[in-house]
Amino acid sequence: MKKIGAIILSTVLTAVLASGCGNNNTENSSSSANGGNAAGGTIKIGADLELTGGQASFGDSASKGAKLAVQQINEAGGILGKQLELVVADNASKSEEATQAAQKLITNDKVVTIIGASTSTNTLGIVPVATEKKIPLVAVGATNPKVTVDERSGDVNEWVFRAAFIDPFQGQVMANFATNNLSAKTAVIYTDTSSDYSKGLQKFFEETFKANGGEVLSQESYQQKDSDFKAVLTRIKEANPDVIYLPGYYEEVGKIVKQAREMGITVPFLGGDGWDSPQLAEIAGAAALENTYMSNHYSPEDTATEVTSFVEAYKAANGGAVPDGMAALGYDALKLVADAITRAGEADPAKIKEALAATKDLQLATGKITLNETHDPVKAAVVLKFVNGVQTFEAKVNP
Amino acid sequence: MKNMNKKFWMGIILALAFYGIVQVLLTTGIFNDVTRSMLLLIGVNVMLAVSLNLINGITGQFSIGHAGFMSVGAYTSAILTLDYDVPFILAIIIGGIVAAIFGVLIGMPTLRLNGDYLAIATLGFGEIIRIVLLNTEYVGGASGLSGIPAKSTWTIIFFFTLFTVVLINNFIRSTHGRACLAIRENEIAAEAMGINTTMYKVIAFTIGALFAGMAGGLSAHTFYVITPGSFNFLKSFEILVMVVLGGLGSTAGSIVGAVFVTLLYTYLREFPEWRMIIYSIVLIMMMIFRPSGLLGKTKINFGKLGKKEAKANGSIDSSTP
Numbered sequence: 259m260k261k262i263g264a265i266i267l268s269t270v271l272t273a274v275l276a277s278g279c280g281n282n283n284t285e286n287s288s289s290s291a292n293g294g295n296a297a298g299g300t301i302k303i304g305a306d307l308e309l310t311g312g313q314a315s316f317g318d319s320a321s322k323g324a325k326l327a328v329q330q331i332n333e334a335g336g337i338l339g340k341q342l343e344l345v346v347a348d349n350a351s352k353s354e355e356a357t358q359a360a361q362k363l364i365t366n367d368k369v370v371t372i373i374g375a376s377t378s379t380n381t382l383g384i385v386p387v388a389t390e391k392k393i394p395l396v397a398v399g400a401t402n403p404k405v406t407v408d409e410r411s412g413d414v415n416e417w418v419f420r421a422a423f424i425d426p427f428q429g430q431v432m433a434n435f436a437t438n439n440l441s442a443k444t445a446v447i448y449t450d451t452s453s454d455y456s457k458g459l460q461k462f463f464e465e466t467f468k469a470n471g472g473e474v475l476s477q478e479s480y481q482q483k484d485s486d487f488k489a490v491l492t493r494i495k496e497a498n499p500d501v502i503y504l505p506g507y508y509e510e511v512g513k514i515v516k517q518a519r520e521m522g523i524t525v526p527f528l529g530g531d532g533w534d535s536p537q538l539a540e541i542a543g544a545a546a547l548e549n550t551y552m553s554n555h556y557s558p559e560d561t562a563t564e565v566t567s568f569v570e571a572y573k574a575a576n577g578g579a580v581p582d583g584m585a586a587l588g589y590d591a592l593k594l595v596a597d598a599i600t601r602a603g604e605a606d607p608a609k610i611k612e613a614l615a616a617t618k619d620l621q622l623a624t625g626k627i628t629l630n631e632t633h634d635p636v637k638a639a640v641v642l643k644f645v646n647g648v649q650t651f652e653a654k655v656n657p
Numbered sequence: 658m659k660n661m662n663k664k665f666w667m668g669i670i671l672a673l674a675f676y677g678i679v680q681v682l683l684t685t686g687i688f689n690d691v692t693r694s695m696l697l698l699i700g701v702n703v704m705l706a707v708s709l710n711l712i713n714g715i716t717g718q719f720s721i722g723h724a725g726f727m728s729v730g731a732y733t734s735a736i737l738t739l740d741y742d743v744p745f746i747l748a749i750i751i752g753g754i755v756a757a758i759f760g761v762l763i764g765m766p767t768l769r770l771n772g773d774y775l776a777i778a779t780l781g782f783g784e785i786i787r788i789v790l791l792n793t794e795y796v797g798g799a800s801g802l803s804g805i806p807a808k809s810t811w812t813i814i815f816f817f818t819l820f821t822v823v824l825i826n827n828f829i830r831s832t833h834g835r836a837c838l839a840i841r842e843n844e845i846a847a848e849a850m851g852i853n854t855t856m857y858k859v860i861a862f863t864i865g866a867l868f869a870g871m872a873g874g875l876s877a878h879t880f881y882v883i884t885p886g887s888f889n890f891l892k893s894f895e896i897l898v899m900v901v902l903g904g905l906g907s908t909a910g911s912i913v914g915a916v917f918v919t920l921l922y923t924y925l926r927e928f929p930e931w932r933m934i935i936y937s938i939v940l941i942m943m944m945i946f947r948p949s950g951l952l953g954k955t956k957i958n959f960g961k962l963g964k965k966e967a968k969a970n971g972s973i974d975s976s977t978p
Contacts, residue, residue, distance in 0.1 A: 309929040348929030352887055353801075354880035358698075359926065361690045379884050382803040386881040402800060410739075410804060 300343040301336075301605045303328075303595055304363030306374035306384055307398070307588075311351025316376035316584045320398045321346050323588030324373060326568075326575050327596070337599050344592070345369055353383030360387040360395075370605045371396065371598075373421075373591040376584055378402035388417045394598075394611045396591045399584055401425050403458075406633040419614050419633040421591040421624075425455050428530040428553045429462030431639040431655045432503060435551065437470040439641075439653055440526060442500035444473050448490070448514065450506040451479045459505035459530050467503075475499050480510060487514045488521065495523050507532040512541025519546040526551060534583075534649075544647030551652060555583040556624040557640045559651040568623040583624075590622040625654070669823070676815045683811055693811065694879065699919045700814035701876045704821045706899040706915040707908055708868035711825050713897070714906035715834065716861040717841030719772060721893045722763070722779030723869050725786040728888035730756040730870025731877040732796055735805045738878070745808040749817070749874040756870025757863050759786075764862035768855055771844070783890055790885040801884030802877075809879040817875060821868045826908055828864065837861050841906075902943055904950030913951050 305324050308317030328344045336342060345367045349356035356375055363369045364387065372388060375381045376399035385405065388395035397405055397420040406418050436442040445467055450456035464474055475497045478490045491514070494502060502518075504511055504527050515527055526549050533552040558569050558580050568589060572581040581589075597620050598613035599605055617629040625638035643652035679696065682688040688696070705723060712720045734752030737743040743751070767778040791799055828834050836857045839847035848854050877883045895918070903914020921939060925932040943951075 310933060346929075348926055348932065350932075353882040353884060354876070354887060355926075357880045357882075358691070358694050358923070361694055362926070365690045379800055379882065379886070382800075383880060383882045386804070386807065404800075404803065408804060 299339075300341045301338075301599060302343045302345055302367055302369045303592065304360070304367060304369035304372040304374075305344055305346045305588075306349055306356055306359045306363060306372055306380075307346060308351040308376050308380065309346070309348040311349075313351040313377055313380075316399060317349075317351070317374075319582050319584040320374070320376050320588030320591075322576055323572070323581060323585035323590075324398075324592040326572055327589045327592035329575070330571065331596050337596055338604065340605070342596065349375055349380055349383075351377075351380065353380050356380040356383035357387055360384040364388075364391045364393050369393070370607050371595045371610055373588070373595060374398055375400070378405055381405050385415060385418055389415060392417065392611075393607050394419065394595075394614055396421060396594055396614070398422065398587050398591045403632075403634075414632050417611055419594070419617075419629060421587045421594055421627075421635060422555060423637060423639060424634050425458040425530075426462040427634070427636075428639060429459040429464075429505065430466040431553045431641070432459075432505075432528050432530065432551075433463045433466035433470060433472070435553070435641050435653065435655045436467065436501050436503070436528060437472055438655075440501060440551075442472060442526075444475050444497075444499045445501045445503055446475050446478065446494050446497055446499040447503045448478045448480065448494070448506075450482060450510060453482065453506070455530075455532060456505045456507075460503070463503050463505065480506075480514070482507070482510060484510060485513060487517050491518050491521055491523065494518075495521060499525060501526050501528055504529045505532065508535040508538040509541065512538050515542045515550060516546045524549065528552070531555065531583075539644070539647035544644075547644035547647050550644050552642050552644075552649070553639045553655070554642055554649075555639065556586045557642055557649070557651040558582075560640060560654065561651070562654070564621055565623055586623045590624050590627070593622050594620065594627065669819075672819055676812075676819075679815075680811060695919065695923050696811060697809055697814050697875075697879045698923075699916055700811075700818040701872045701879070702896075702899060702915040702919050703818050703912050704868050704872035704875070705896045706903065706911040707822055707825050708865040708872070709896050710900045710903075710906070710908060710911040711829070711837075711861050712865040713900055714904075714911070715829055715841060716837040716858055718768065718858055718862070719776045720779040720862070720865070721776050721890065721897060722781075722783040723865070723896045724888040724890065724892035725779075725783030726756040726760060726866040726869035727873035727876070727892070728786055728790060728883075728885070729759050729866075729873070731873035731883050731888070732790060732802070733870070734874030735802050735877045735883060736796065738806060738808070739802065739804070745806075745878065746813070749871050749878075752874035753867045753871035756873070757867035760863040760866025761859060764859040764866075768858040768862060780890055780893070783888070783893055787885045787888055790888075797884075799885065801882060801886075803882045805877050805881050805883065807878060807881060809875045814875055814879075817871060821871070822908065822912065825864065825868070829908065833857065833860060898940065902940065902950055904952040907950070907952050910950050910952035917951065 305321055307321050308314055324344055328342045331337060332341050345363060347359035347363050349359045360372060363372055371394045373396045378400040381397045381400040382405060384395055395418045399422050400420055401422050401424055403424050406415055406420060408415060447460050447464060449460040467474060480487060502525060504514060511529060511533055529552045531554045534554055539547060569581060572585060594617060598610050602609035602613040617627060620627045627635045627637045630636050638654045638656045640651060641653045641655055642649040683693060709723045712718050730752035733755045734748040737748035737751060738745060763782050767775055770778055790796055796802055836852045839852055840854050840857055844854055899914040899918045900911050902918060904910025921936060925935055
């Protein structure tokens, strides 16, 4: 009897709370329905980001970047005579919460487009919702190819776009940099076979380097958590390549570079954004990192006017903080949406989607963006050189 | 006995009425998607909390590996629906059974431990599952499985939840359930009375794992994506919080705890900056002012409607300011 009583109690509790919520939602939706998608002269854009949880620093930077973009657009008079409104929802760095946050943004807040999330996994939690509700999604920091292209069917997700370049693209960028800027003719590729990321970069570096007329002397491999690389490095030394491509994460990269320099290998090492950690210089030592290069999304030291003006504005808005890569991508994602709405002529999700797919030569903080047929940006990447263990801007490489 | 049955069926009828009302509200669109996914999440969390309560609250074995069983069920059922086109309900049930098999395998050796040692062993199990999934290419590695069809509906989740609650409740009231309670109260005395303690602990553990696996499968088919990271030890603690908050050892308490935590978490989404602070403060206040949980030790046994607290908890209550 008591059990039944308690069950009834809990059932009633659920009913009361749930219905309370339901009522609120219906009020919201009816008021929004009256004004259509752009109620009250504003256009609502949702941001589904990691404000709390493990990747909170990514989400925080991205939301600051997006807020800056909204502020700049509104100060310049808005879009189509309307002000932009950014509705930020927290996904707690979890994909299932990203799903719920996206549902909330679309159903309750009636946003016309969503930007986010900062990581591929969390973005994959939003993709099905955006597709089902027919709301365009511009991923901020998702670099995994399967975000925009369904891995099972191979079809492009009609409603999903992204602001960051995909993993394989970095391989192409570095190959072009090696050929054009370092005049390299021969290379050795040293891959981390326990990571999809590394294998993706390796494949595309090789293809592009060969297409540029270069020769890949040998393919070597290591696993994460390996610590002694001297046997392989001896073979590499004998092969004597012009450059060594090392697409891995900073921990092993640091050890490899250090051991290579100790063995007298002086040729340049090249890598990707997996190198992007202060720990790299600590592990390898500043001296060993001389003559090494890495590709990245953006550099705050870039001297191009669009970058310097973005960095200045961001610093002014955030108490002097230097924007990191994710801040620039958040800013760009919002600018991509704003540009699409302007070209669409109205804040209608289907028209915004068409306009996004047709994005061409749009000048943004991380470069001039064109979205290709798989909705991935074709844009310049920056190459950073290590000087005294510090990343310094070296070159911008166009695809 | 006759009276008991009558009350039992009344409970079922009330639950069905609740289901009907919500179903109508969902079909008419008064409940939108956000409310709907919250209801689904509540259902999944109730399943998890009630099944963990059977292990932690009723049998008194401190297990914190529940997320591990959940992930086994989630991955199994997701692979079955994605790659083998197994009917959804069947996939969920198979997921639960596989999790239950893991429950037996893990339970046999570890349930000979008790207290802190069992907690550490189950925590270890959860982490092992996670690391194995993380390094298995076939299930997507670190980026997990995505594109899982959202086949969980309110109807399916409701009936799975109802089934879980009814079955576990009946188990607790059975001879076997009483054996489990005896183990909680005093293991040595229980053994002296001829109860095979290890067997009953394994039974409770397996039933708990079975429903955790089903809950995992349902959750995977609600939220499209599963990654090893979503089943880490923090998820186990989240379930434990629901159970303790509702009242350790009380099925009704676990239900209330799961509903309360889910609602709290959902509504606090509006205030991301304050979310964890408020959530934590609520938990701390609860444990200070009501250490026995929302419903205390409200018995799952039949009796008058009301709350009855264990004597031990009562004394703690009176000592707090």
